Amino acid sequence: MRSLSLLIDGSAIHDIASFYAEINRVFMANEDWQLGPSLDALDDLLYGGYGALAGQAAASVHWKEIAHSRAALGVAATRAWLQGKRSQPGTFNTDAIDTQLDALERGTGETYFDIIMAIFAAHPNVRLTTD
Numbered sequence: 288m289r290s291l292s293l294l295i296d297g298s299a300i301h302d303i304a305s306f307y308a309e310i311n312r313v314f315m316a317n318e319d320w321q322l323g324p325s326l327d328a329l330d331d332l333l334y335g336g337y338g339a340l341a342g343q344a345a346a347s348v349h350w351k352e353i354a355h356s357r358a359a360l361g362v363a364a365t366r367a368w369l370q371g372k373r374s375q376p377g378t379f380n381t382d383a384i385d386t387q388l389d390a391l392e393r394g395t396g397e398t399y400f401d402i403i404m405a406i407f408a409a410h411p412n413v414r415l416t417t418d
Contacts, residue, residue: 297352360400
C-alpha cells in the first residue's frame, strides 16, 4: 500500500487560527466537521482514525515555507496564547503558565511552533519533511 502524501502551505499560516485553518484544509477536507484550535486535537488527529489519515498506516506530510510558519507561531503568538490562557484562572494552571511565560521571555521556553513540531515527532507513522 502506498503512503498518503499531504502538503501544508506554510505561507498560509500567519497565526494560531490560520494554522488550524490550514490543518483543516489539508487533513479534514472530506469531513463534515473541523478540528478546533487545540494542541490535543492536533495530537489526536495525527493518530489517525479520521480525516485524511483515516485508514492510513502511514503518511508523508511536506510542510513548505516552514520558516514563515516558524516565525508566525513564534514568541509573539505563543505569548498571546499563554496570556489568553492566563486570563482564565480556574480553567488553567496559572502558576504553570507563568513559568512558561518566564521561560519564553528568557528565550528558553517552547514556542507554539516548537510544541507543534514535538507533536508531529511523536507520531512516527506521519513522516514530516520541510523546506
